[in-house]
Amino acid sequence: MKIKMNIKLAIMALVLTTSCSDLIDPAVENIQRKDLIRERPSMVQGLLLNAYLRIPTNSYNFSEMATDDAVSNDLDNGFLNMATGQWASNFNPADRWNSANSAIQYLNEMLMEVGNTEYASKPVVNQMFMDRLTGETYGLRALFMYYLLQAHGGLAGGELLGVPIFLEPQTVDSDFNIPRATFEACMAQLYSDVEKALELLPMDYYNINNESLIPSKYREEGTGVNDYNRVFGDDAKQLVSGRIVQAIRAQASLLAASPSFNLDNDQTKWADAATYAGNLLNDIGGVSGLDPNGVTWYNNRSVIDGLGAGNNPPEILWRGSVGGPTNNLETQNFPPTLYGEGLVNPTQNLVDAFPMANGYPIGDPASGYTEDTPYANRDPRLAQFILLNGSTAGPTGVSINTALDSDTNDGLNKVETSTRTGYYMRKLLRQDVNLDPVANTGQRHLQPRMRYTEFFLIYAEAANEAWGPMASGSFGFSAYDVIKAIRERAGIGADNGDAYLESVKSDQAAMRELIRNERRLELSFEGFRFWDLRRWDADLTETAQGMRIENENEYSVINVENRVYQDYMIYGPVPYSERLKFSALQQNTGW
Missing domain, CATH: 1.25.40.390 (Serine Threonine Protein Phosphatase 5, Tetratricopeptide repeat)
Known part of the structure; x- marks a missing residue:
């Protein structure tokens, strides 16, 4: 009791010897007045x-999981909930x-x-x-x-x-x-x-x-x-x-x-x-x-491991810091046998968007595509960007079996970290990352804010609309020239001169679809598809599909997740909380 009384007396003495302003005002070190901040250039630059x-492209958010390009295997994921009917002005992951x-x-x-x-x-x-x-x-x-x-x-x-x-x-x-x-x-x-x-x-x-x-x-x-x-x-x-x-x-x-x-x-x-x-x-x-x-x-x-401070590879216009060694992306997206969470599952819709190596879309009779061997003779980017059944992955080259009857957790819907579509994301990931708890190693990663390929595709899209596929305005290259170069770089049409591109080069509408598809492929998983579909006023409701494989070579397309969007959702909402506070804010139609 005497000890408690002594503590109370000490506290009272402290209060009596401390001014009111010292008790109420924050310490000078915590909050600086503007006149003091101005004396410190580094604080002004803060x-x-x-x-x-606050730049959104400082990290990946994988908004593709709200589109026809991917689904999430995390059933609490905001983009999953958004795409399946919960998008509202008071629930907006975007x-x-x-x-x-x-x-x-x-x-x-x-x-x-x-x-x-x-x-x-x-x-x-x-x-x-x-x-x-x-x-x-x-x-x-x-x-x-x-x-x-x-x-x-x-x-x-x-x-x-x-x-x-x-x-x-x-x-x-x-x-x-x-x-x-x-x-x-x-x-x-x-x-x-x-x-x-x-x-x-x-x-x-x-x-x-x-x-x-x-x-x-x-x-x-x-x-x-x-x-x-x-x-x-x-x-x-x-x-x-x-x-x-x-x-x-x-x-x-x-x-x-x-x-x-x-x-x-x-x-x-x-x-x-x-x-x-x-x-x-x-x-x-x-x-x-x-x-x-x-x-x-x-x-x-x-290139990445040898990149000097502040320097960019030729593909990168602007980037954040080169993180490393890290393994966050791989932890999120490697399949289960590589100790990953398999978060982003590419769809069959996206897989079908990759043409054949001869350049023809898989639905074209001239493509040579067969349903019995759906991954044979495809655009090389397919295997570079998406982990297919039978692909090898990880630092030791493990074979990934995504089939329904797989004997590993990489198989379709085996466990909660398994793929829901029969595919895992490969793009963005470094295969020399090791997530094995016994031998865990990370690697350096590039995080681009802007890539030059994006701007080639911007030019191609805009030039095609403004001047047509073959005209170049005041420049020495056309939309056709850009798309030809991008597809050649990818390894398309090496044996036939990209006959499909040649067949559409005088058709503005056909070239528009090809440019949009090239943008879909080249910029996949980098946060573009969600915004592109909406600015194009395109169909947002295409059901996300996957591939079920059984008995090694029996392939069947499955519906994985419905897309529930209304027509007005090509425009996003003004936040509900802001409209509650400010009556002058007009909401976009439909929200």
Whole structure:
């Protein structure tokens, strides 16, 4: 009892000798006032870092599991529930509203604060830092506007709307109840941010060794090579550059030109998208710049393992850090016999989208496809991207048996980590990862935010719509040239000159379907299919199918999972919680 009384007296003494403000206010180390933050350049740049950390492509989310390309073997998976009828404005695994708007808030704070801090004592170097940081900020704000439009733009009350446009940081006194701007106004703001970023940023970051390479506006102020490299040199690689900003513009322009967001089929929007992508590709030599090793970019071991700090392989335009050694992707997606969870199960729908090696779709009489040997003489990418029955996998080359009567847990529906479709994902995974608990080893992985193949496909899609399959606008290559190069790289048509491509090269509609299919294959499992189907106003309800194999060679296609979407779901919803708070927000039709 005496001990308790002494403790109470000690606490009272502490309270009496401590001011009220010390008890209530956070410690200085925890929350910095703006005037103190401005004295620390690294803390100001932390505003920018907060936006970088919110980029959706920092990791894979496998939204393909909500499409006809894949299913999940985790029955609690959000995309599975979304695809099977639970998608709603208060349940949206594809939501980007809060994360993107939070990023924009930080970016708007950055624009307000960037000029209030000294980054270097030399005035011209200080100006270069401010220019770079401001350019990065505008570029990222354009990027997050693109993500918002992709996820939440749509028809509301007969009008195509985007999102509220915020150009200044919001405070407790701000009016948060702002209506959505039109889709066109949002695109205009995005393009404005792009132009401001391009005025301030170099095309690429790298160390120079000659003063003649310094822009005149800095050279005339006395900037030397060392000063320039300090700001725009190798240490800045993987920050937003002029090239990345051009790529953001190409992505956004394709969205704006697509059927769901181009209701009048304005051909100038297709031409704009082709031009923006074409300009980007011209800088790497056009079609000749297509990386010959770009199909297996995720498993080019010597390239990945030898990659220097900040450097990119030819296929990668922008990436996050090279993680390693890690095994997270393999833990998620290796089949059970390789100690994996088999999460992403490719569908028969996707398997059927791969043509034969001669280039013909499997449904074409000229293809040579037979149901008795469904994987023979197929597009080489099929076996590179999807683990088929009988494929070898893992560091020791284990044969994977996905049949219904398999004697391992890799078989169809054997255990909860088994495949539901008869297939496992192979793409993105390094087969030299070992998950055996006795000899566990990880490897380095590339995590691209943007690959050049995406922009070749953007160009092909837009150029075909704007000018037709064979025309090249102001560029020296056409949609046909791009698709021919991509298919040649994949190993298609080596024996027959890709006769199927030649048969459709003068047919815009047939070329459109081929381009869309090539995009489906080349960008599979990288988070594109869900968004592509919706921007194309395509069928979202194709049942996800699989393959049941018995007695070694008896093949039968099975229905695995229905896709339950309504027509209005080509546009995503405004979050229910936001509409409860802000009456000015108009919901997209149907939600």
